[in-house]
Amino acid sequence: MENERLDLSPLDPTADRLGYERLVRRIMDAAAPELRRRAAGVNPLAMLAVWARPTLAAAAVIALVAIGALVATDRVGAVEDEAGTVAEALGLPAEAAGWLSDGRAPTQDDLILAMEGRR
Amino acid sequence: MTDDSALVERARRGDAAAFEGLVRRYARQAHAVALAIVKEPADAEDVCQDAFIRALERLEECRNPARFGAWLLRIVRNRAHSVRRYLGVRQAAPLDALPLSSGDPGPARETDRSRLREDLLEALADLTEVQREVVLLHDLEGWKHREIGELLDLPEGTVRAHLFHARRALRDHEAIRRSKEG
Known part of the structure; x- marks a missing residue:
């Protein structure tokens, strides 16, 4: 009993044929300007809506790649610049600046060569 | 098609x-x-x-x-x-802003079908919104429980429960109406 389908047909809007046709006509009349606009040509807003998502996604990927590359380049440059700036400020010879930028301690041979070079 | x-x-x-x-x-x-x-x-x-x-x-x-x-x-x-x-x-x-009722029940009550419709609408008004949606989509539109669940974001079991309670409430409403008429 409880599981039997109820007869709700009096609420069916299509049962009243005239009323239903009136509703369809009402909707179609209200839709006419937009349908005319679409039939007349491409709607620029619609085109934007179609392309907005892929364009935004592509822009986001490009931005991420560009930022990544910038950060990486900047980091390498910063280390090199930093080494050069310290060497210059201390008035060290070019050889010493090279050891600094390489981040290594000079060997005995390096020191001898550097001293010979200064002579 | x-x-x-x-x-x-x-x-x-x-x-x-x-x-x-x-x-x-x-x-x-x-x-x-x-x-x-x-x-x-x-x-x-x-x-x-x-x-x-x-x-x-x-x-x-x-x-x-x-x-x-x-x-x-x-x-x-x-x-x-x-x-x-x-x-x-x-x-x-505010009450004084509302138009006065003419007391005319309107042409909708002129036929049995219209009266049935009014009764159903009155009975539906006593249900919760989700019960109304479920019972109308299932019993009027012939949707399956799964389809209703997808539209309303509800599990199928919950849809069945709402349908059960909605039907029972509508039948109770109808029974009360008939007993008043009888």
Whole structure:
């Protein structure tokens, strides 16, 4: 009993044929300007809506790649610049600046060569 | 029968016949969903019209035209909720701002079918919104529990429970009405 389908047909809007046709006509009349606009040509807003998502996604990927590359380049440059700036400020010879930028301690041979070079 | 994708594609290019095809295919379901939320048939018709126009204006946003119906009914639900909120505010207006009732029951009561309709609407008004949506979609529109669950974001079991309670409440209402008449 409880599981039997109820007869709700009096609420069916299509049962009243005239009323239903009136509703369809009402909707179609209200839709006419937009349908005319679409039939007349491409709607620029619609085109934007179609392309907005892929364009935004592509822009986001490009931005991420560009930022990544910038950060990486900047980091390498910063280390090199930093080494050069310290060497210059201390008035060290070019050889010493090279050891600094390489981040290594000079060997005995390096020191001898550097001293010979200064002579 | 032409599938929804083809009709949507043609409607996007401004084909009135294609859009009318979509209107005729989904007006009944849209009306049932709207009626479940706003409760008054006249308001439900307004919601239907508004929802179809909004859908047409945003056809490019329908990413799966084959499922146009599901997309449209979500628009209908959103519009119906907005209208109900508006009507709630309007109905909360001060009493002296409301028009006086003429006491005329209106032509709707002139036939048995109209009376049945009025009774059903009155009984539906006592249900919760989700119960109304479930019972109208299932018993009027012939939707399956799974399809209703997808539209309302409810598990199938919950849909069955709402349907059970809605039917029982509507039958109780009918029984009370008959006992009063008898």
